[in-house]
Amino acid sequence: MNLIDQQQPYRNAPFEGEHIQTKPLAAAMGGEVLDIQIADLTEKSFLEIEKALHHHKMIFFRKQSLSLADQETFTLRFGEFGTDAYTKGMTGHPDVQPVIKEASTKSKMIFGGGWHTDSPFLAQPPSVSILHGVEIPPYGGDTIWYNSVLAYESLSPTMRSILSPLRVHMSAQNVIGSMKALAQDSPSEPTMSDMELELDVQSMLDGSYHPLIRKHPVSGEVSLYCDAVYAVGLQGMTDRESRPLLEFLVAHLTQEMFSCRLRWEPHTVAVWDNRICLHRAFNDYDGYRREMHRTTVKGETPIAAF
Numbered sequence: 001m002n003l004i005d006q007q008q009p010y011r012n013a014p015f016e017g018e019h020i021q022t023k024p025l026a027a028a029m030g031g032e033v034l035d036i037q038i039a040d041l042t043e044k045s046f047l048e049i050e051k052a053l054h055h056h057k058m059i060f061f062r063k064q065s066l067s068l069a070d071q072e073t074f075t076l077r078f079g080e081f082g083t084d085a086y087t088k089g090m091t092g093h094p095d096v097q098p099v100i101k102e103a104s105t106k107s108k109m110i111f112g113g114g115w116h117t118d119s120p121f122l123a124q125p126p127s128v129s130i131l132h133g134v135e136i137p138p139y140g141g142d143t144i145w146y147n148s149v150l151a152y153e154s155l156s157p158t159m160r161s162i163l164s165p166l167r168v169h170m171s172a173q174n175v176i177g178s179m180k181a182l183a184q185d186s187p188s189e190p191t192m193s194d195m196e197l198e199l200d201v202q203s204m205l206d207g208s209y210h211p212l213i214r215k216h217p218v219s220g221e222v223s224l225y226c227d228a229v230y231a232v233g234l235q236g237m238t239d240r241e242s243r244p245l246l247e248f249l250v251a252h253l254t255q256e257m258f259s260c261r262l263r264w265e266p267h268t269v270a271v272w273d274n275r276i277c278l279h280r281a282f283n284d285y286d287g288y289r290r291e292m293h294r295t296t297v298k299g300e301t302p303i304a305a306f
């Protein structure tokens with residue numbers, strides 16, 4: 001069966017609520033929430049935003065006037081703050097993580113540069129992530145997302161049944177290994193944009209085992225929970241057995257037909273549901289500064305779909 005030729009369900013239609021409307025970004029996923037300021041959301045609008053998020057997987061808002069405190073308030077509407085392994089947060093705002101690459105920084109590795117889901121090495125990975133674009137290069141520095149529900153649904157029934165009992169080992173061993181190698185090669189350069197590790201490294205290495213096929217706790221949608229950065233093995237399999245399967249799953253997940261790509265502008269805010277999509281940032285803007293403010297919401301222990 002040729003996956004590229006398969007007919008995909010087309011369902012990323014606009015979300016038409018009573019209080020908010022969206023405009024789809026791509027056929028597979030993503031939607032712009034129109035004409036609303038996050039800082040002024042009513043409870044009714046927020047409830048529709050949550051529905052729009054489950055529908056589009058990633059939503060974004062242009063032209064936002066959002067202080068650090070507003071971003072914290074918005075994040076807390078989804079749930080308590082998630083744990084971040086990579087920074088101490090901003091002065092006076094420990095739960096808002098600066099994601100900054102200076103114009104002078106030339107690093108082979110940037111934060112979020114590989115296809116990943118956020119912090120899946122945690123026992124309870126973040127459910128939702130929020131990224132506020134503060135300073136944006138004139139071009140480049142886009143973020144791309146992949147819909148892991150569509151990716152799951154386009155697998156053959158036989159492959160789905162092979163995958164459904166499996167558990168994936170999510171560990172930060174690749175990130176930590178690359179950071180160490182870069183630090184040895186060029187000790188004067190920051191290793192990953194301008195970030196350092198803040199969480200206990202051993203617990204990031206040990207990581208967690210999660211269902212490879214998981215069920216969304218609210219929408220019930222079933223998705224493939226795997227990525228190129230943190231998925232390092234499959235429980236009960238040797239490396240030689242699991243590696244080709246994981247490589248296939250990442251190649252499958254990261255096909256363009258499952259994706260949407262956001263071109264940032266200053267004051268754009270993107271919100272995505274980590275349980276049902278992957279994302280990556282591009283390291284293609286050397287010479288320009290990019291500053292983003294990121295918050296995450298603590299998620300639940302991932303539930304197996306079957």
Ligand code: SIN
Pocket residue numbers: 099111112113129131142143279280281282292294
């Ligand atoms: C992230 O992976 O959370 C950061 C994405 C980006 O900087 O575009």
